[in-house]
Amino acid sequence: MNLYKIIKYLAFALGIIGVIFVLMVMAGDASAAESMGSNVLYITYTVLALAILLVLVYVVKGLFSGDIKKTLMTVGLFLAIIVVSFVLSSGTDLDLTPFTSKGLDITESTSKYVGAGLYAFYILAIVAIGSMVFSGAKNIFKK
Structure with a gap:
């Protein structure tokens, strides 16, 4: 089986x-x-x-x-996007006093991680949409 x-x-x-x-x-x-x-x-x-x-x-x-080479290249590109997202995120662009006054444990590092996740999402979404547009245009001009 x-x-x-x-x-x-x-x-x-x-x-x-x-x-x-x-x-x-x-x-x-x-x-x-x-x-x-x-x-x-x-x-x-x-x-x-x-x-x-x-x-x-x-x-x-x-x-x-x-093909392990292609897989490792893809994982490497994904990790590069994560690193770029983390570098782009500052974590200091948010006023944390309303959150900390309510007893929430939100620090600048938490804000930086959330910002990095958002930047990574935006980059990956742009890459995905761009690849779909490129693939569609390639198929249109191929016919």
Whole structure:
């Protein structure tokens, strides 16, 4: 039995377990729903861990079966975008007093990380849109 069939059966079984838990929460009283909610949360964590594990397995499998040079170049470009985003983000362009006065633990480093994430998102979105436009224009002029 190959890995795809195992994953398909595992997803089917987890789906059935999820439906059973949802029906139990909907049919039970409030206290049972709260305790069942924590069980559903544990199942969610388990499914997330399985999904991450399977993604890592397929990535490693793809690395060794494909062109590792292209993969490493792609990962390197992604890391370069992250570094550029972090350098562009200052973290001091936000007045943090309204947040700290409410008891939130937001520092300049937190603001810098959030800014870096936003810059990375913007750069990656521009690259994705640009590649789609380039691909579409290439196909139009090819015909």
